[in-house]
Amino acid sequence: MTEWLSVLFALLVFPGFGFLLACALAFQWIDRRVEARLQGRVGPPWFQPLADLIKLLAKEDVLPVGANEIACAALPMVSLAAVLTAALYIPVGGWVARTFEGDLIVVLFLLSIPALAYFLAGWLSVSVYSVVGGSRSLLQFFSYEVPFLMALSGPAILSGSWSISRIAAQQSQAVWLALVQPLGFLLALVGLIGKLKRSPFDIPKAKSEIVAGPLTEFSGRKLALWHLTMHIQMVVGIFLLVNLFLGGSDVGVTIPGVLIFGIKALFILLMLSVASALYARLRIDQLANIGWRVLAPLALAQMLATIWIGGG
Amino acid sequence: MLERIVRWARRKSPWILHFNSGGCNGCDIEILDLLTPRYDVERLGILKEASPRHADVLLCTGPVTRQSRDRLRRIYEQIPAPKWVVAVGSCSCSGGVFRDGYNVLGGIDQVLPVDVYVPGCPCRPEALIDGLARLLEMI
Numbered sequence: 001m002t003e004w005l006s007v008l009f010a011l012l013v014f015p016g017f018g019f020l021l022a023c024a025l026a027f028q029w030i031d032r033r034v035e036a037r038l039q040g041r042v043g044p045p046w047f048q049p050l051a052d053l054i055k056l057l058a059k060e061d062v063l064p065v066g067a068n069e070i071a072c073a074a075l076p077m078v079s080l081a082a083v084l085t086a087a088l089y090i091p092v093g094g095w096v097a098r099t100f101e102g103d104l105i106v107v108l109f110l111l112s113i114p115a116l117a118y119f120l121a122g123w124l125s126v127s128v129y130s131v132v133g134g135s136r137s138l139l140q141f142f143s144y145e146v147p148f149l150m151a152l153s154g155p156a157i158l159s160g161s162w163s164i165s166r167i168a169a170q171q172s173q174a175v176w177l178a179l180v181q182p183l184g185f186l187l188a189l190v191g192l193i194g195k196l197k198r199s200p201f202d203i204p205k206a207k208s209e210i211v212a213g214p215l216t217e218f219s220g221r222k223l224a225l226w227h228l229t230m231h232i233q234m235v236v237g238i239f240l241l242v243n244l245f246l247g248g249s250d251v252g253v254t255i256p257g258v259l260i261f262g263i264k265a266l267f268i269l270l271m272l273s274v275a276s277a278l279y280a281r282l283r284i285d286q287l288a289n290i291g292w293r294v295l296a297p298l299a300l301a302q303m304l305a306t307i308w309i310g311g312g
Numbered sequence: 313m314l315e316r317i318v319r320w321a322r323r324k325s326p327w328i329l330h331f332n333s334g335g336c337n338g339c340d341i342e343i344l345d346l347l348t349p350r351y352d353v354e355r356l357g358i359l360k361e362a363s364p365r366h367a368d369v370l371l372c373t374g375p376v377t378r379q380s381r382d383r384l385r386r387i388y389e390q391i392p393a394p395k396w397v398v399a400v401g402s403c404s405c406s407g408g409v410f411r412d413g414y415n416v417l418g419g420i421d422q423v424l425p426v427d428v429y430v431p432g433c434p435c436r437p438e439a440l441i442d443g444l445a446r447l448l449e450m451i
């Protein structure tokens with residue numbers, strides 16, 4: 001009985017849906033506010049993400065004639081479920097719901113499901129803009145995913161473990177891996193921006209070119225679920241990087257682990273916001289060029305160096 | 313209770329879609345002014361959306377011409393309910409200087425139900441913010 005209760009608690013409250021929802025809303029507000037301040041604006045009030053979410057949930061839900069209704073309803077739910085499941089394996093403040101050897105690989109696969117669902121959503125909702133956006137999102141997926149995976153395999157090789165919580169725990173006894181592999185950290189950050197489709201890599205949903213990309217025809221509840229998926233994915237991605245490169249919540253320090261973890265997560269969020277305020281959007285062919293000619297060779301060199309020096 | 317929360321959310325997060333049905337582009341530039349640091353309507357939760365499916369408020373500029381009538385109606389129908397229409401500028405309020413033109417039907421209210429009129433040629437951004445604030449009070 002108590003076991004069931006603890007499972008339910010982990011799924012619904014911490015580190016499951018409730019906690020992630022709160023984090024997603026808070027991070028979104030901080031992100032929008034920081035970006036506005038960098039542009040010399042004031043920015044939205046703190047309740048803005050919550051108001052947006054409730055408004056979208058209460059709006060009429062329409063789909064164009066010819067769109068695949070079942071798929072369009074299922075895709076946002078599937079991607080939200082995948083992102084929420086991935087969150088269960090990521091330690092937050094030294095506390096993790098489930099862990100086993102190799103959960104890093106599982107998390108990476110779960111985090112790539114939304115990208116595929118995003119492409120399918122564009123393909124199945126009959127609109128020229130969403131089809132163009134869908135094919136762009138797939139091309140972007142192939143550009144950032146390879147360097148991202150290679151960058152994230154650096155900490156795993158160096159620690160000799162594919163378990164996220166073990167990689168994080170090892171760093172709290174030694175030095176942060178971002179200091180050992182600054183290049184890998186940078187590549188992972190760039191890959192994360194591509195994964196989250198944030199500016200400057202918001203090519204699939206480029207507002208001034210193709211309306212809203214794959215989500216052009218989505219409205220109401222479905223759009224709310226898509227937005228929620230994106231924002232929770234941002235939280236999960238940031239938590240993942242904190243654990244792999246910034247040592248998670250340093251165990252054994254006098255300050256509580258949750259606080260340290262939060263500060264590190266906010267630091268990465270700040271870097272994402274600054275990047276999106278500083279740089280203009282790239283074209284899709286430029287991104288593919290950078291992904292395969294710059295990022296992938298750098299990530300490969302980093303990985304080989306890690307194997308040569310550290311992993312043995 | 314639930315209804316009050318929903319009404320609060322709608323009042324705090326009106327996403328706008330902007331459509332020019334045949335004006336001179338003056339009011340459109342004033343609308344873009346709203347997004348700049350000087351006026352920054354994101355303070356009020358207003359975002360400019362590109363897809364009618366995501367929008368709540370239709371900002372119309374310019375008089376309705378015979379050419380654009382059907383497209384205007386189509387865009388209005390694509391916005392999911394609940395939705396509101398704001399007529400921006402003298403032309404979209406009444407037809408303005410184009411009123412008696414052979415190809416002009418008149419103001420936006422000849423085609424769509426308009427909630428708020430913001431006159432001016434072109435209207436000042438302050439007047440636009442005032443009009444949007446009045447619309448939010450109506451919601």
